[in-house]
Amino acid sequence: MEAGRRVAGRYQLLEPIGRGGMGVVWHAHDELLARAVAVKEVLYQPMSEEDRAAFNRRTVREARAAGRISHPNVIVVHDVIEEDGRPWIIMQLVRSRSLGQVIREHGPLAPERVAHIALQVLDALCTAHAAGVLHRDVKPENVLITDDGRVVLTDFGIATMPEEAGLTMTGVVTGTPAYLPPERLNGDPAAPESDLWSLGATIYAAVEGRAPFDRTSSIATMAAVLHNEPDPALRAGPLAPVIEGLLNKDPARRIDAVETAELLRAAASGTPLPGGDRHPHRAEPYPPAGGSSASGPAAVTGAHAPSRRAGSARTLRATRPRPSAPRPAYRPPRRSAGPR
Secondary structure, three states: OOOOOEEOOOEEEEEEEEEEOOEEEEEEEEOOOOEEEEEEEEOOOOOOHHHHHHHHHHHHHHHHHHHOOOOOOEOOEEEEEEEOOEEEEEEEOOOEEEHHHHHHHHOOOOHHHHHHHHHHHHHHHHHHHHOOOEOOOOOHHHEEEEOOOOEEEOOOOOOEOHHHHHHOOOOOOOOOHHHOOHHHHOOOOOOHHHHHHHHHHHHHHHHHOOOOOOOOOHHHHHHHHHHOOOOOOOOOHHHHHHHHHHOOOOHHHOOOHHHHHHHHHHHHHOOOOOOOOOOOOOOOOOOOOOOOOOOOOOOOOOOOOEOOOOOOOOOOOEOOOOOOOOOOOOOOOOOOOOOO
């Protein structure tokens, strides 16, 4: 697709701003409402007509799934249209940089800053789970950080609603190997605990600068996820307990969202945890940057932690959050970016 084309007679494609497994995301202009938007162009892999039809249904389901969620930490889906026999997803344009980009450019982040980011991602996940939606691809590239410090979880491109799980093509593992939980690699269906495992891997990557099981190939990475323990987190400090709890290979023994939120709040506020000093190594804080914000202020809630399970890790019900610790000032360099 070339810049300058109009989709559905109203969305003018300006420039590509992201590329992922399902397609290209464009910065576009909505000529009807005179606003900037992000447009996801779906790209097909070689497949049969039957699989393509299923793929189209699955992509439409993506927009429906994300559209069911109204939350300041979740990307807004404005519309889904069909052109050239395939769907196009029209989304909110978030002026931001991904957590993955921040890590690549500045290295590991301070544990306290990562805790604040993770609390907002957890908040988004719990809201999605309460609506019956699973993300299934939580990773640094899908965590956007705006100029004013708000965190937005994007790209529910492989999200599933439990009642529609049958639309996923048989035998296809969707997601990024370094952030896929072991139960999914074993062929088990995704569950809320699976998203929490991926959140743990994302937290590890943010404080260590690399994924916990990253290897030289996808096969080696998946084998490490299934059979190895994560490499020691040397810079995690107060985040060590939450990383250890979330990366448990057994979903039934993985810490739930309530305990995750408690540990993240303690890490964000610098509250000492039982057991003595949990700060053996400390990363340098993310460097501040000058310049004005391109995004207006946005309210950021604390984690909508689900109620603690009674004998089962799979009972997740949304509850009201307790207030999270005040977030430190955060002003990364200004840059326009959309969903990955």
